Amino acid sequence: MNNFTFYNPVKVLFGKGQIAALATEVPANTRVLMAFGGGSIKKNGVYEQVMDALKSHHVIEFGGIEPNPRYETLMKAVDLARREQIDYILAVGGGSVIDGVKFIAAAIPFEGGDPWKICSEKVPVTKAIPFGAVLTLPATGSEMNSGSVITREETKQKLSFGSPLTFPKFSILDPETTFSLPLRQLSNGVVDAFTHVLEQYLTYPVNAPLQDRLAESILITLKEEGPKALQNPTDYDTAANIMWCATMALNGVIRVGVPTDWATHMIGHELTARHRPCAYPGHCATLAAALQARHQAGKAAAVR
Numbered sequence: 371m372n373n374f375t376f377y378n379p380v381k382v383l384f385g386k387g388q389i390a391a392l393a394t395e396v397p398a399n400t401r402v403l404m405a406f407g408g409g410s411i412k413k414n415g416v417y418e419q420v421m422d423a424l425k426s427h428h429v430i431e432f433g434g435i436e437p438n439p440r441y442e443t444l445m446k447a448v449d450l451a452r453r454e455q456i457d458y459i460l461a462v463g464g465g466s467v468i469d470g471v472k473f474i475a476a477a478i479p480f481e482g483g484d485p486w487k488i489c490s491e492k493v494p495v496t497k498a499i500p501f502g503a504v505l506t507l508p509a510t511g512s513e514m515n516s517g518s519v520i521t522r523e524e525t526k527q528k529l530s531f532g533s534p535l536t537f538p539k540f541s542i543l544d545p546e547t548t549f550s551l552p553l554r555q556l557s558n559g560v561v562d563a564f565t566h567v568l569e570q571y572l573t574y575p576v577n578a579p580l581q582d583r584l585a586e587s588i589l590i591t592l593k594e595e596g597p598k599a600l601q602n603p604t605d606y607d608t609a610a611n612i613m614w615c616a617t618m619a620l621n622g623v624i625r626v627g628v629p630t631d632w633a634t635h636m637i638g639h640e641l642t643a644r645h646r647p648c649a650y651p652g653h654c655a656t657l658a659a660a661l662q663a664r665h666q667a668g669k670a671a672a673v674r
């Protein structure tokens with residue numbers, strides 16, 4: 371097993387009714403920027419639950435963070451947050467909203483010019499506004515890690531960054547928030563999580579059987595629960611199992627001490643930066659092609 375350092379400070383509040391905990395998880399007397407995506411939270415009851423829990427807080431809304439969050443959109447949130455002297459951010463949505471909020475959190479206090487340098491020049495984040503998350507789409511694992519991927523439309527770049535300062539302070543995972551997801555989004559999420567596990571598992575053995583078996587258990591659970599969710603998207607236990615699998619797939623636990631790959635995601639980033647398809651269905655095709663290429667090259671890496 372390779373040497374490793376493991377650090378994950380995210381407090382997870384999992385289960386039905388946990389959104390009400392925002393009332394105490396978001397510090398009192400803060401000016402909160404509530405960031406969300408295309409507005410589905412206004413149709414599925416999540417918005418009401420969030421606003422109800424935050425009724426004693428000063429909340430300013432910022433909607434419209436798109437899938438594959440764009441620098442151009444996020445900088446509008448940064449301007450708003452600076453004007454309104456925001457000192458806490460709440461991401462309500464899926465991985466794109468949470469990734470976007472990580473960038474906003476780091477960009478607000480950034481003093482080195484254009485905050486895009488955090489992505490393009492890997493300028494280290496030395497300050498960030500604290501933030502929490504309410505997850506509504508199990509897929510990316512962003513709710514329990516410090517990584518973020520941002521797209522800049524103008525330059526057709528899709529780049530990642532991460533910092534110990536961009537872990538959410540807390541993440542609320544209520545499986546009921548996923549009941550109204552379109553089936554396509556649900557299956558894309560399962561494929562994304564499945565691919566995350568493979569990127570950390572399908573490399574080469576380093577005698578780390580615990581990590582291998584943890585990875586296998588997530589793969590098996592996703593394979594069992596995914597089809598059930600498509601059959602019955604409002605089954606609480608199925609939704610709960612998928613949600614926790616997606617979080618466990620990318621919170622660092624299965625990555626420690628083993629080699630990781632990420633070629634499928636890196637190729638996917640390049641393709642989506644240029645063509646903007648939904649990233650997740652692409653993973654299947656990219657992964658299959660990458661494995662085939664390795665196999666043809668005779669690399670032992672593809673053989674497990």
Ligand SMILES: [Zn+2]
Pocket residue numbers: 510562563566635
């Ligand atoms: Zn992914």
